Amino acid sequence: MTRFGYTLMTEQAGPRDLVRHAAAAEAAGFDFEVSSDHFSPWLTAQGHAPNAWVTLGAVSQVTEAVELMTYVTCPTMRYHPTVVAQQAATLGLLSDNRFTLGLGAGENLNEHVVGRGWPPANERHEMLTEAVDIISALFSGDYVNTVGRHFRVDSAKLWDLPEHRVPLAVAVSGAQSVSRFAPMADHLIAVEPDAELCSMWDAASGRPAAEVRKIGQIPICWDPDRDAAVTRAHEQFRWFAGGWKVNAELPGPAGFAGATQFVRESDVAESIPCGPDVEPIVKAVSAFWEAGFTDVALVQIGGEHQDGFFPFAEAELLPALREASA
Numbered sequence: 001m002t003r004f005g006y007t008l009m010t011e012q013a014g015p016r017d018l019v020r021h022a023a024a025a026e027a028a029g030f031d032f033e034v035s036s037d038h039f040s041p042w043l044t045a046q047g048h049a050p051n052a053w054v055t056l057g058a059v060s061q062v063t064e065a066v067e068l069m070t071y072v073t074c075p076t077m078r079y080h081p082t083v084v085a086q087q088a089a090t091l092g093l094l095s096d097n098r099f100t101l102g103l104g105a106g107e108n109l110n111e112h113v114v115g116r117g118w119p120p121a122n123e124r125h126e127m128l129t130e131a132v133d134i135i136s137a138l139f140s141g142d143y144v145n146t147v148g149r150h151f152r153v154d155s156a157k158l159w160d161l162p163e164h165r166v167p168l169a170v171a172v173s174g175a176q177s178v179s180r181f182a183p184m185a186d187h188l189i190a191v192e193p194d195a196e197l198c199s200m201w202d203a204a205s206g207r208p209a210a211e212v213r214k215i216g217q218i219p220i221c222w223d224p225d226r227d228a229a230v231t232r233a234h235e236q237f238r239w240f241a242g243g244w245k246v247n248a249e250l251p252g253p254a255g256f257a258g259a260t261q262f263v264r265e266s267d268v269a270e271s272i273p274c275g276p277d278v279e280p281i282v283k284a285v286s287a288f289w290e291a292g293f294t295d296v297a298l299v300q301i302g303g304e305h306q307d308g309f310f311p312f313a314e315a316e317l318l319p320a321l322r323e324a325s326a
Contacts, residue, residue: 002289002325003031004318005297007071007217008052008059011041012236013303015050015058021306022059026066028314033059034071034102034217034297039078039110042239043260044253048303053087060095068099071217071297072171072189074106076124078114081131082156085138092162099162102189102215103132104171107248109256118249125180126150132168132184139165169215172197173244179204187213190293191244198292216288219272219299222309222317226275230265232302233272238263241271272301276312278320289325 006025008018022033037052056068068091075084088101105124112118119127130148137144138158146153169187172178178197182188182204190197193216202209219237223229239247239256241263250256273280281298288296300309 001322002293003295004285004321005032005034005067005069005215005295006030006313007297007299008033008035008055009299009301009303010036010038010050010052010055011046011048012301013306014048015055017303017306018050018055019058019062022066023062024306024310025313026063028310029318030066030313032067032069032295032297033063034069034215035059037070037073037110039113041253042109042247042256043236044257045235046303053091056091056099057094060091060098063095063098066098068095069169069215070100070102071215072102072104072169074111074128075103075131075135076106076127076150077111077116078106081134081151082138082144082153084131085135086158088135088166089139089158089161092164092166093160097162097164100167100169100187100213101135102169102171103128103135103185104189105177105248108251109247109253112251118251121248125177128170129180129184132170132181136168136184169213172201175200182206186211187215189215191217193287193291193293195291213295214293215295215297216293217297217299218285218288219301220281220284221272221274221301222276222281222312223274223302223305224276224308226277229274229276229301230269232305233274234263234265234268237272237301238268241267278316281317282320282324285321286324 038049075081091099108118127150143157167186170181170185171189178200182201188201221229221233238260273284
């Protein structure tokens with residue numbers, strides 16, 4: 001049976017609200033929670049970007065059983081991979097082994113802030129490969145020394161490690177990234193319900209398919225008023241229409257506003273289920289489990305519209321999703 005998660009969208013809520021939302025999502029019955037890791041929101045209308053790691057540390061203390069995950073952290077520019085490894089190990093301890101480290105090649109939106117420019121995609125994948133190797137080595141508990149094309153590590157060792165090794169999940173989008181990262185990571189992350197990605201990952205990973213989580217994500221916009229939901233989704237999530245090849249390249253909210261100025265509300269409503277009804281959400285999410293995904297994290301659009309969503313999710317949405325996916 002597919003598992004369903006809740007997204008702590010750091011771009012649309014402040015840290016105190018995110019911690020409160022995390023506790024409410026667990027109480028509502030979500031199986032896991034993922035957090036974005038941003039320095040900037042996609043659009044000014046979203047209005048937030050607290051530090052994900054500090055927030056997740058607090059979340060680990062107000063939740064008891066729900067699994068936690070970064071979705072995703074880029075361990076190559078804004079953070080050095082040694083720092084990411086230390087943060088992940090600490091969060092594994094604080095959460096009593098409930099944390100999975102989700103990694104990706106990043107977006108210009110968040111990584112340009114350190115002033116190193118924005119490399120092309122192939123170079124970003126090279127950097128991520130080196131970073132995953134470093135993080136995996138540090139998770140062993142040994143001293144790590146390495147000199148690579150992109151990173152140098154000098155006598156680094158993690159002194160506080162959780163009882164169970166922190167699982168690694170990596171975001172992929174095609175054959176090149178699957179072939180590179182499936183042998184290195186435990187689990188797959190993707191935002192498109194692509195069955196070919198799942199089958200390629202299973203073929204390349206060398207792990208039994210039953211042990212691999214395939215973790216997707218989908219935005220929804222629940223609201224008792226469908227028109228209000230469509231308007232909010234357009235205001236805050238029209239950037240999503242650009243696709244990840246475009247979204248990875250733009251440098252800031254002004255760029256996303258310009259690139260999406262001609263996206264209409266009707267365009268957003270066609271790609272994101274909006275309104276009070278369960279059926280459109282179930283239909284949209286079903287594409288993931290039909291493609292072979294084991295886990296799907298929902299993004300409820302609008303930071304100030306979470307409190308009404310949780311009772312709906314508990315009473316109607318999660319039961320309907322579980323019944324349909326079974």
